[in-house]
Amino acid sequence: MEKFNHGRREAVYVITDHPILQFSRGRKVIFYHDGRPLEWYENDPIAVALYANNVKTLSYTKKYHRPRGFFCAIGKCSSCFMTVDGLANVRTCITPLKEGMKIETQHGLGTFFQSSSLPSEELRGLFGFKAEVLVVGGGPAGLSACLEALESGCRVTLVDESLRLGGQLVKQTHKFFGSSLDFAAVRGIKIAEILQQQLKQYVDSGQLKVLSNASAVAYYAKENVVLCEQGEKRLFIIEPEAIVVSTGAMEKLVPFVNNDLPGVYGAGAVQTLMNVYGVLPGKKVLMVGAGNIGLIVSYQLLQAGAEVAAIVEMAPKVGGYWVHAAKVRRLGVPILLRHTVKKVVGESCVEGAVIQEVNEKGELVGEEKFTDCDTVCLAVGLSPTVELFWQAGCEMVYVGDLGGFVPKRDHTLRTSNPRFWVAGDVAGIEEATTAMLEGRIAGLSVSRALNRLDEATFRSRLEGYWNKLNELRMGETSYRVRKGLSHVFLEQVPSLVQTDAGDEPQNQFGDEEFGSGVLSESMIETITPPMDLWKKKKGGLVIIECPQKIPCDPCHYSCPTGAIKAFENINDVPTIDYSKCTGCAMCVAACPGLACFVADISGEQAILKLPYEMMPRPQEGQDVVCLDRHGKEVVRTKIVKVQEPRKDKTYVVHVVVPKQLVMHVRAVRVIDRG
Amino acid sequence: MDEKIFVCRCEEVTLEEVRRYIQMGFTTFNELKRLLRIGMGPCQGRGCREIVLREISRATGLPVSQLNPGTFRPPSKPLLAGLFSIVESKKRS
Incomplete structure (x- = not known):
């Protein structure tokens, strides 16, 4: 990180060194904010350029003149309106910065309107064109729908709101779960690249037309036209034969005092800022919600160099994958179950938050606690x-x-309007792996409807996709998805679809610590390797802390000796044949949950091989603090070896620790001498 | 700052107002929309709709699934009226 200090303004942090990401920034240009010249990189969103210059307030509201910043940062909530080059109500979170732009803080509705801001004549008027297949939304579902339809020979038009294709994938630095035959153990950012790579040939051949920074803002059923707007300055209409809507979702708001203050952001916005554009949203963040998004974004905040004050969660256990919770716990982030944010404190931006315990009915009880923070990140769920x-x-x-x-x-994901298909989060909030499969199904069904495919091919592919989907949805945390899906079909639940939810999964070690990502003592015993073998084994044996049934298999696929056995069901927890384990630590580097460790106790002192994805980058000889599962310091030692087995920036660091600590130390923090 | 809790960021409608109007008998989203402008701002109800429906549900005892979420009029974001201005002179291709 470098201090980015413009004259007398308070310094903010621009991320220059990130453990996973490299930010490819454009040309630096001068722009004007309320007449004051500032600098940032061309084509990044205006709101990001301002944030990097420590401008958090973008407008003042019309009624109570409250300061406002952005909230969703993906063009959906319209919280980021400003007046740009005389044009009011521009969504600055998805409008690219240009040299010399005059950006003004908007008061209320803005001023309508200066003649210079009128779009040029050639931009006016409703240009129209026909599309065989229109895909709305270029996230994992939309891109997969495009691919499937293109592979069948359809001509496709893709309309996407953002500046870069890939939807939320472009900000996912973590490795995906799921099947190694698809995208498991690949980072989301990489998946976005792969999908775009696959689409490129169709763009080149003209079979796919991509309209970026364009929003589908209306559908008129009688005329069958979709009205689209591009770059805030151009309108056009599309007459599609078939439409796949994969518009995703928006962060849910939570009603609390000052929930509209700059500094209260949706988790997606926080990710956009720090992972796409390399600007830290704040230095100390309170995370609201411990679903997968809340947990993953907390980890990403740590990677980007921010501090996470705490994660508060209304439920009595984390909603996301247990391994994601364990990842942040061992780095010292507290997860407060049955807690919520009561209000945010601050004048023009967040200066702290008051949190409070909730009871089973969701009522606020107990003592109010003040948390020092400059950002409150909402990850309490999404609305399609x-x-x-x-x-x-x-x-x-x-x-x-x-x-x-x-x-x-x-x-086949076709809706009751025969022209419309649905795929991805807009069909029900889930995650990117299932969204990609849904996109495939929608694209397939569209191709069949347009007679681009014969019935037999269609059938067999459809079955294949559903089999994968059903499998991915059998895990413990997909319980609610399965339950939800039993209500969404036009007729009775089709035989291809498994929605049998059964009873809500109970965790067998149901204490609060376990519910927030820390193994209980009794659990530790069950994952400890057999002592007779362990004592003798040079290189060590694997320890896998993965107690929850989730759809994931890279530990098995990465294991060169077959010690981690094949999964009968991808949701099973891993089983180990210790006699085959060589302690090679390939699984340590592959596991998306960072739940694999190797301990070698054959020598005088124990050697632990731990996964590491933080700054500063690890090097042999560095001093480290060893942390236990709660993130507490237990001992200080040195890194004796660093490996990067997959060349994907997940390092395996070897540290020497006293033998009695091998079942305690689970993370290291490099002591930064710089 | 005072202790307002905003349900609708765009039109700055507070939780207290929503509850008061529901108490007065306005128990549909469309009524509240007309009276309070809730959901009529630039985000077109993407943020507030669910919170309002939850409040209506709490007051009426009806599950959200049985409530009318209101009308979704196009367009879903503000557009420059000027962009439509020379439609007549252009032919659709």
Whole structure:
């Protein structure tokens, strides 16, 4: 990190050195904020350019003149309106910065409107064109739908709101779970690159037309036209034969005092800022929500160099994968279960937050506690972005377990309006791996409807995709998705789809510590390697701390000796044949949950091989603090060896520790001498 | 700053207002929208709709799934009216 200090303004942090990411920044240009010249990189969003210059307040509201910043940072919430080159109400979170731009803090609705801001004549008027297949939204679902339809020979038009394709994938620095035959153990950012790579040939051949920074803002059913707006300055209409809507979702708001203050951001916005554009949202963050997003973003904040004050979660256990919770706990982040944020404190931006315990009914009880923080990150769930389906007259259903209203569909993801298909988070909040499969199904079904595929090919592929989906959804944390899915089909649940939810999974070690990502003592015994073998084994034996059934298999696929056995069901917890384990630590480097460790106790002192993805980059001889599962310092030692087995920036660091600590130390913090 | 809790960021409608109007008998989203402008701002209800429906549900005892979430009129974000201004002179291709 480098201090980015412009004259007398308070310094903010621009990330220059990140353990996973490299930021490819454009040309630095001068722009004007309320007449004051500032500098930032061309084509980054305006809101990011301002944030990097420590401008958090973008507008003042019309009624109470409250300061406002952005909230969703993906063009959905319109919280980031400013006046740009005389044009009011520009979404600055998705409008690229240009040299010499005049950006003004907007007061209320802005001033309508200066003649210079009128778009040029050639931009006006409704340009129209036809599309065989229109895909709205270029995230994992949309891109997969494009690919499937293109592979079948359809001509596709893709409309995407952002400046870069890939949806939320472009900000996912963590490795994905799921099947190694697909994208497991690959980072989200890499998956976005792979999908775009696969699409490139179709763009080159003209079979795929991509319209970026364009929003589909309306559908008129009678005329069958989708109205689109591009770059805030151009309108056009598309007449599609078939439409796949994969518009994703938006962060849910939480009603609390000062929930609109600059510094209260959706988790997606925080990710955009720090992982796409390399600007830290704050130095000390309170995370609200311990689902996968809250847990993953907390880890990413640590990677980017911020401090996470705490994660508060209303439920009595974390909602996300247990291994994600363990990752942040061992780095010292407290997870406060049955807690929520009561209010945010601050005048023009967040200066702290008051948190409080909640009881089983969700009522605030107990003592109010003040938490020092400059950012509050909301990760309490997402709402599907479904307006187009309502406008298309699709039959809708409210399913709380899926995030809100979603369109009903058949087993090919076609809605009750035969022109409309649905895929991804807008079909029900889930995650990117399943979104990609849903995109595939929608693209396949569209191809069949347009007669680009014969029935037999269609059938067999459809079955293949559903089999994968069903498998991925059998894990413990997908319980609510399965339950939700039983309500979304137009007819009865199709036989291809497994929604049998069974009873809600109970955790067998149901104490609070376990519920927030720390193994209980009794659990530790069950994962300790057999002592007779362990004592003799040079190189060590593997220890896997993965107690929850989740769909994931890279530990097995990365294991060169077959010690980590094949999974009968991808959701099973790993089983180990210790006699085959050589302690090679390939699994340590591959595991997306960072839940594999190797301990060698054959020598005088024990050697631990631990995964490491933080700054500063590890080097032999560095002094480190060893942390236990709670993030408490237990001993100080040195790194004796560093490996990067997969060349993917997950390092395996070898540290020497006293033997009695091998089942305690689970992370290291490099002592930064710089 | 005072202790307002905003349900609708765009139109600055508070939780207290929403509850008061629901108590007065306005128990549909569309009524509240017309009276309070809730959901009529630039985000078109993407942020507030669910919170409002939850409040209606709490007051009426009806589950959210049985409530009418209101009308979703196009467009879903503000557009420059000027962009439509010379439609007549252009032919659709």
